[in-house]
Amino acid sequence: MDPPNFYKIGVLTMGSTLNLNIFINQYSLNNIVLHFAISMERIRQGYILTENDQDILKDNLDKQELTLTNEITKVLARKYDIHFPESEIYKLALQFVGLYDKSLIENNNEQQVETYVDSTILSxxxxxxxxxxxxYLIDFEDNDFINKLAIHLQGLFYRSQFQKFNRNSNLLDIKISYPIIYDISVYIASLIQEKIDITFNExxxxFIALHIGSLLEKEKAIDKNYIRVLLIANDYHGIRDQITKKIKNRLGSSVQIQSVSDYNDNQFFHYDLLxxxxxxxxxxxxxSVFIKPFLTDRDLIKIxxxxxxxxKQHQKDLIDKLIKRFFSESLYFNQIDPSGLMVSDIIKHMNQMMIAEGYVDENFFYSVQxxxxxxxxxxxxxxxxxHSVELDxxxxxxxxxxxxxxxxWSDQEIKVVALVAINKKESKKFNKFFELFIEIVSESYNVEQLRKSENCxxxxxxxxxxxxxxxDKNILI
Known part of the structure; x- marks a missing residue:
């Protein structure tokens, strides 16, 4: 027979889930297709799973999960001339544990969500x-966000009973590109895990980070890092207003414009650009920027x-201040010999120095652990x-x-350690710098150059x- 085709299996799987109105995202689909492809290749080579857990799985799996798996395996059996034993079908049915009816998301019906989601999980x-x-001073009061996350948690609750978790191929990208969102997700997961029998892996x-990121993107506030522009122009036949309107249409919320026909020296101290x-x-x-009374595209490009x-200069100045504020000679330890040291020993040593310098208290170490x-x-x-799971x-x-x-350090070779302490009142300013810091140290070359520093x-x-x-490369904070 022909070898199983990953793309074709994906099409057949997606078609079956659509027939039963099952919601399946791209991450879940990739995992499911991979498991079906592995199963088919294993059967083709004569390696069949044992039936030890068959009865347990049969009793605990929902009818819908087995129905869906049977439908897909029948199509694949015809397509590739292959027989799926019951033991394989029950194992494959695990891939659909926790998936749910698409109408729950599409209709955003709160009563329907409450019917599907266990009241304890929702509470x-x-x-x-x-x-x-x-x-974290973030407004999570959004019904659409809460309902979708509740549905996801209910699915995770089902999956965790079988110790079956979805893989996220973008895990590392999320940790590096959105460290604050990922940390919020860790915090939320840790609190949920304390109260409900749900296991969270990375x-x-x-996936929680994706929900939070979607919420923050939707509710993203108007950019307050605007440039204050002072426009000096005669208002003959409303020319000044026309110029103001054109600049705003081009640059939007990135500028705040004050237009005048007369001026004095004191005005210039309150604006970034004339x-x-x-x-x-x-x-x-x-x-200053000279423009024509009838604004041209060339004038707009100059502005x-x-x-x-x-x-960019504003951002550089801000980062410069934050670096001076958050790094200290007293908390810098250079070229330490790690012989005989465990990871916990290193954290404990750095933590003790932070206690001595008044940054954290005795509980901080346990929160970091x-x-x-x-x-x-x-x-x-x-x-x-x-760093700590809370801003403590x-x-x-x-x-x-x-x-x-x-x-x-957890399967990674580490040459530099940055122990981070964040105070709740300073979190907004700190977060501006922290995301850029992670972006910098996600590059091996940068870490190596920083490690070679002779002093703080x-x-x-x-x-x-x-x-x-x-x-300068427009990777902005």
Whole structure:
């Protein structure tokens, strides 16, 4: 027979789930198709699963899951001339545990959701989200978000009874690109796990991150990192208003425009960029942009480029302040010999110094350990970034420890450790920097360059240069 075709199996699987009105996302589909392909290849080579657990699975699987699996295996059997034993069918049916009727999402019917989702799960979820709101200052009061996450948790509850979890192929990307969202997900998962018999692995935590990311994207506030523009132009026949409107249409919320026909020197101190139709004003004030009274595309491009430069400089200045604020010579430990040290020993040593410097209290170490158990903070680039599961530091800061030789930290070779302490009141400012920091240290080359620093000042200088390069490449905070 022909070897099983991954794409064709996917089409057949998706077609069957559509027939039964089952919701299946791309991540789940990839996992399911892979299991069917492996099963078919195993059967073709004569390796059949034993029937030891067949009765247990048969008694616990829902009728819909077995019906769906039987439908798919019948189609595959005809297509590839292959026989699926009952033991294989029951194992494959596990892939559909926790999937649900599409109408639950499409209609967003709260009563229907409450019928599907166990009342305890729904109650715990709402309580956990309220606690997360207090910690992270995010509004989770969105029915669509809560309902979809509740449905996902109900599915996870079913799957965890069989120790069956969905893989997320984008797990590492989510951890690196959205570290704050991932941390919020770890926190939410840890609280839910304390109250309900649900097991979360890293992949399942990353699915919660996708729900949270979707909510934050939908509710993204207007960009407050705007550039203040002072427009000086005569208002003959409403020209000034026309210019203002054209600039706003082009640049949107990234600018705040104040337009005047007269001016004085004091006004310029309150604005980032001067735009004018008066050539004398333009030549008097350095950095101003001269435009024509009837604004052209070339004028708009000039304004846009100058604003981009100003915005990037604002970001560089902000990062410079945050680096100076969150890194300290007293929390920098260079070229430590890791011989005989365990990961917990390193965290404990760094934690003790943070206690001595007034950044954290005695409980911080245990909170960091709890976070590590939920999802290790080591990265393939050679850095570990341990931190608490809550924003419970006395003040925000980052302790840096570089190693003479790498140590193994949850299957990753680590050369640099950054122990992060975040105070709730400083979280918004800290988060601006933290995401950029993770973006920097996700690159092996950057970690190695930082590790070679002779002292804290050199480390900070290198970090600033790396941050500026990212900002210049439009990887903005």
């Amino acid at each position: 715990v979820l709402k309580d956990v989200l309220r606690r997360a709101e207090d910690i 992949d399942e935590i990353s 735009v004018t139709t008066d050539r004398k004003v333009a030549t008097t004030y350095e950095g 846009e480029k100058r604003i981009d430069v100003k915005k 709890r976070r590590e158990k939920m999802s290790p903070t080591s990265f393939p680039s050679g850095i570990a970034v341990p 530091a006395l003040k925000s800061g980052i302790s840096i420890l570089t190693l003479q030789e790498p140590i193994v 000042d050199e480390f900070i200088t290198k970090l600033k240069i790396m941050a500026d390069e990212l900002i």
